[in-house]
Amino acid sequence: MFEIRVICDPTDSDRVSAALSAAFTTGSVRQRPTHDGQRTRLYITADHRPEPEQRPTPEEAYALAPSIISEIGWTARTAADKPFYDGLNREFWLRKAALLDRIALSDEADSVTSDAADLSTRAAQRLMELDGTAVICDPRRYVRQQYAHWAKNQ
DSSP states (O other), X not given: OEEEEEEEOGGGHHHHHHHHHHHSEEEEEEEEEOTTSXXXXXXXXXXXXXXXXXXXXXHHHTTTOOOHHHHHHHHHHHHHHSTTOSSOOHHHHHHHXXXXXXXXXXXXXXXXXXXXXXXXXXXXXXXXXXXTOOOOSOHHHHHHHHHHHHHHTO
């Protein structure tokens, strides 16, 4: 545990507090004016966040996954039912991102150049947006973690 002291403009104190809370596990923020009264001193007790949950390897994440061909079919049928992507739910984006990740992994293993990795990352970012996740991590690893959890509970 450690103490952080920040001197900032009073209008920035909420933003600074929020940023520190996002980076650390924090206690309450104590505010005091600086001696000249022009700025604010923030005192925050903080600690490092616990280590993030172990992310599964691709092999672990996709151990229960249907074949790539089967997932292409499912994704195409689901997208065709909702052509404007308006009502597509989390399962669609999770499975689509996982499918694209699996294709990208296959291409990488075979040293094939394609846009699968980029498409996989973009689909993963869409999933993270749906989840309201502000996780700072590789989006494709996030998909693997989420897919492994989803597949285990199916």
